[in-house]
Amino acid sequence: MSTETPSPTDAAALRRNLRLLPWWWVVRWAWFGEAIWVIYLITERGLTLGEVFLFEAAFRAVVIAAEVPTGMIADRYGRRRSLVIGTTLTVITFFAFGTGSGLGLLLAAYTVLGLAQAFMSGADSSMLFDSLRPLGRDAEFAGRTGRLNAYTTAAIAAFTVVGAGAVHWVPLWAPIVISGLLSMPAIALAWAMTEPPRARSERSFLATGRAALAHVRHSPPLWSAMALMAIGETAIVTMAVTIQPVVVGYGVPVWALGLFVGAQMAMATLGSLLATTVKRWFGLPLTFAGSTLACALALLAGASGVPWLFPLFALPAIAFNVLMVHVIDYVARRAPEDQRATTISIGAMIASGGNVVASLAIGVLIDSVGLGAALTISAFMLAALTGGAFALWWRAGDHASEPAIMPADLLPPAP
Secondary structure, eight states, rough: TSOOOOOOOHHHHHHHHHHHHHHHHHHHHOOOTTTTTTIIIIIIIIOOOOHHHHHHHHHHHHHHHHHHHHHHHHHOOOOOHHHHHHHHHHHHHHHHHHHHOOOOHHHHHHHHHHHHHHHHHTHHHHHHHHHGGGGTTTGGGHHHHHHHHHHHHHHHHHHHHHHHHHHTTTTTHHHHHHHHHTTTHHHHHHSOOOOOOOOOOSHHHHHHHHHHHOOOOOOHHHHHHHHHHHHHHHHHHHHHHHHHHHHHTTTTGGGGGGHHHHHHHHHHHHHHHHHHHHHHHHHHHHHHHHHHHHHHHTTHHHHTOGGGHHHHHHHHHHHOOOHHHHHHHHHHSSSOOOGGGHHHHHHHHHHHHHHHHHHHHHHHHHHHOOOHHHHHHHHHHHHHHHHHHHHHHHOOOOOOOSSOOOOGSSSOOOO
């Protein structure tokens, strides 16, 4: 089992993983298009905002279909292999998204990006957790996850400002192509990592997925915590897709969008850095409930059309990054070792499922009743769902970060 003391060689390799992971975490997503991709699709490729939400729904549908299978691949065939595949697909799709002109190619690129995310989702957190645990340092997991997310969002904030500012001189597609070029080193970084030692499952490939799904299904604390993360992610995705037309509605020129989206990314960095502090101050239950509710109600600020309320509209960037760190930590500690990546991926699958439904509904609402009314309706719906999901989590009774019962004790032996 991987909790045994590793050999000096294995320990050195695991510490090397911990040094490489921050660099990989940042450059796997060297995204210069955050502030302009919606405007790019609307002005350069002729889509409506409602169609952009349909793109988002297709992206999430691919994530739903791929999350569990890619998590199973990470558990059965290695976290490192999944990271290499996911990073390579990200680079390819950045190039295709920036250069494609037909609706079919753009949609294909966007959906393959969902597959890339699925390969990295679960495998990245499991690589970190499984590199820490044999060294006796798994208590660092939540703090390190927060810092890694902070590094990523801080870098994307800088990329965002540069990419948006650049469209004053270059076409809208150029920052997206540059993203593909600058994400390429992440492939080499993923390749250079060492697969951490872990328990080898006696289950078949399909049985691994079935066992992880059964574990989540029979664990109300897990699926209700995952539901809270799904609600928070739905809010932040809604904010991220609508932030550009909201800001343009303030009268801001396209080239200056990076300042607003960069500010939102800076708030995301702050949320990741404050994640452990928030939980220490308020405790896990209030962190779960408060962060999710803040994500939902912040959408009301975007519906107002008032520029000085923009910081409140971007509040999900802080709240979701606090929430995500602790939900992933909560899930990772309750997942059997040979199913950890799959179990974390199930949480991402649930979140993506919520986003597919929400993206379709919000897209229809925007095209029929307008952006402000759609954001208002979304805020109140998500707030109501937050109350229900938190009540279910509270009723489950498992309110501490560390589980009272270890995951191995919850499952029957492998068939």
